[in-house]
Amino acid sequence: METQAIEHSVSSSRLHMMKKGMFAGFPIMLGYLPIALTYGVLASRTGMSNLELTLMSVLVFAGAAQFLAVGMVATGTGIIEIIIATFVLNFRHFVMSLSFVNRLKKLL
Template sequence: MGEALLQGGPSSFRQGMKAGAGIAIGYAPIALTYGLLAKTTGLSMEETILMSLIVFAGASQYIALNLLAIGTGAIEIILTTFIVNIRHFLLAASINEKSSSEDGIVKRAIYAFGLTDETFSVAAMMHGKVTAGFMFGLNMTAYVSWVLFSGLGHVFGANLPDMLQESMSVALYAMFIGLLTPSMKGSKKTVFLAVTAAAFNSVFTLSGLSAGWSIVLATLLSSVIIQLLVTLRNKGEEADA
């Protein structure tokens, strides 16, 4: 991939848009599905688009739909979304190291909002520094695609028969399984994390804890425990080496 332009201006912005075109195409079917499921979950068109505008995080929005479907409160949804997206602190910090020294903190804060796993990957692969213009072009292309197709998915869902709309709630769980299975195949850590989280969630739910808090606590505990075990194992291997 070519070197990001160090100077700002339209040329850098256009380069960012060009780099984000593939991401925009890839987001289209995912955003359509989100909009469709949002409609069948009970969200209005305004709520569906507003979530995409403000949250702009595919996995978190799907999780939010699931939590809304089971009647989870706002605090639990916010905490779960925060936990899922906490990695964005690291993404933003990494991109900050690649940012042009000419970009002020305001510009960096604005395009940090638009960082996703995909836009981060594209920016991180660029040689040299990336400018605010490039990042704005890259993020804007992905952002517009996500929001636009979220709305189109809601429109499509509104035209489905009522019986089919109600049955689409099953598709939400199927999608989570589809997202989890590939990552489990290549990582034992992911398998243990998923199993541990499921076990904690079952225990908390059977203990009478609300579904929302069960998910929040299960996610936190499983993440901390598995990461602690991995860290201890790595230290043990280093000691033996």
């Protein structure tokens, strides 16, 4: 009897935390929605299929890289060039992380 109460309490707590997380993330979702719709419209106009659109959204977690790739696909650029351009575009994250690490060292 006691284990059922504990299991119910744990599942109730998880459900509460999921609801709390969804409520906290709702404003962010509203902010990303116009960007996602814009990406979908641009990518579909370049001739990409719905499967390709979805796979790019799932596999590429960088909005700027998605827009860059869609523009390059529209001009007929090859896959190697798209990968290199995406790497160069996202290299800024590496540089920013180095700067962040230097700031963290001062705190520790």
